[in-house]
Amino acid sequence: MTSMQLGLIGLGKMGGNMRERIRRAGHTVVGFDRNPDLSDVKDLAELVGQLQAPRTVWVMVPAGAPTQSVVDELGDLLEAGDTVVDGGNSRWTDDEKHAAELGAKGIGFVDAGVSGGVWGLKNGYALMVGGEKEHVDRLQPIFDALKPEGPYGYVHAGKVGAGHFSKMVHNGIEYAMMQAYAEGWELLEKVDSVDNVREVFRSWQEGTVIRSWLLDLAVNALDEDTHLDKLRGYAEDSGEGRWTVEAAIDNAVPLPAITASLFARFASRQDDSPQMKMIAALRNQFGGHAVESAKK
Numbered sequence: 001m002t003s004m005q006l007g008l009i010g011l012g013k014m015g016g017n018m019r020e021r022i023r024r025a026g027h028t029v030v031g032f033d034r035n036p037d038l039s040d041v042k043d044l045a046e047l048v049g050q051l052q053a054p055r056t057v058w059v060m061v062p063a064g065a066p067t068q069s070v071v072d073e074l075g076d077l078l079e080a081g082d083t084v085v086d087g088g089n090s091r092w093t094d095d096e097k098h099a100a101e102l103g104a105k106g107i108g109f110v111d112a113g114v115s116g117g118v119w120g121l122k123n124g125y126a127l128m129v130g131g132e133k134e135h136v137d138r139l140q141p142i143f144d145a146l147k148p149e150g151p152y153g154y155v156h157a158g159k160v161g162a163g164h165f166s167k168m169v170h171n172g173i174e175y176a177m178m179q180a181y182a183e184g185w186e187l188l189e190k191v192d193s194v195d196n197v198r199e200v201f202r203s204w205q206e207g208t209v210i211r212s213w214l215l216d217l218a219v220n221a222l223d224e225d226t227h228l229d230k231l232r233g234y235a236e237d238s239g240e241g242r243w244t245v246e247a248a249i250d251n252a253v254p255l256p257a258i259t260a261s262l263f264a265r266f267a268s269r270q271d272d273s274p275q276m277k278m279i280a281a282l283r284n285q286f287g288g289h290a291v292e293s294a295k296k
Helices: 013-024 044-049 065-077 092-103 117-123 133-138 140-146 162-190 197-203 213-224 240-250 256-268 274-287
Strands: 005-009 028-032 056-059 083-086 108-115 126-130 154-158
Touching (some): 005 044, 013 028, 013 117, 013 140, 028 044, 044 065, 056 065, 065 083, 065 092, 083 092, 092 108, 092 162, 108 133, 108 162, 117 274, 126 162, 133 140, 154 162, 162 197, 162 213, 162 256, 162 274, 197 213, 213 274, 240 256, 256 274
Parallel strands (some): 005 028, 005 056, 056 083, 083 108, 126 154
């Protein structure tokens, strides 16, 4: 195995566990976070200074202005031949912009959609990657360290932007699957004849066509709070659901289930939706996303 050096910016729920998984695979990771208790270095200049050329720096910060700020700073610190990876949840159109900005300086750019949430350290991260082959190939040892064991969980999806576009569609599908489980759960809870909804969900974990990791997580959530009484029926959307629907409109592709699931989350902001208790519980199970407690 080729041992690599990697700079990693952003050591939150995802980034911190990714640093640990990459290190366990025998690679060197120099991490930076605004929280000095998590950081290996005091600033980005020190991070870049600790890496040998050609350098690779992986960015795991929130999409939009925070990512743009880091890309701008790296553009001034890195040199031709270096590579930047954006592993956050950036919009694919931002990837094209960043690739052009860095490319003008001879710096490679790769976008990586990363799925795995708080379970990634143990189970590995599913990676959807976009970029030119030469840049992607150089990073393969890092991708191999992060991905789950076995033949699946990694794809070079296409050119710059393809990784984040694929992750965006993945999250759109996730919205619709979660919505279906949530609607079924609410209907089961509503009728008098079914008196053990949690065990109905558990029974579906084997032998049914709707078994999935999301279903397993739903059972986990119900084991912790049988009727989800502790949760408020409110669920945020992280952006990718909206972008998926916008892309569907731009490309005239009908997405009724995904669109409806996004709109259902908007409805949850207006009242205490039973379905959104399940959505909130699932988001917390796989991503560690914050939940709101039911008002006493």
